[in-house]
Amino acid sequence: MMFGLMPLIKMIVLITNAIAILSEDRFLARIGWAAQSEPSFGGGMDVSIKARIINLISATRLLTRIPLIAINTVIILYELILG
Numbered sequence: 001m002m003f004g005l006m007p008l009i010k011m012i013v014l015i016t017n018a019i020a021i022l023s024e025d026r027f028l029a030r031i032g033w034a035a036q037s038e039p040s041f042g043g044g045m046d047v048s049i050k051a052r053i054i055n056l057i058s059a060t061r062l063l064t065r066i067p068l069i070a071i072n073t074v075i076i077l078y079e080l081i082l083g
Contacts, residue, residue: 006078009075010075013068013071013072013075016060016064016068017068017072019057019060019061019064020060020061020064020065020068022057022061024058024061028054028057033050033053033054033057034054
């Protein structure tokens with residue numbers, strides 16, 4: 001069976017790793033995707049898709065750094081033991 005649960009989990013972890021290591025100063029600010037300094041509560045209906053993606057990237061970077069260390073360690077050990 002070529003497609004299983006573990007390749008899907010690895011893909012999700014790799015994408016989350018890629019989002020977590022994006023540098024806001026070096027990369028995101030250059031393309032105009034830096035987080036806004038004014039936080040808005042609720043946001044309303046006029047929030048653009050770009051603003052929502054920027055907020056998603058910021059939240060992912062903030063909330064997943066520590067858990068990603070543990071998840072990456074478990075995946076590395078799994079690959080070393082079970083190949």
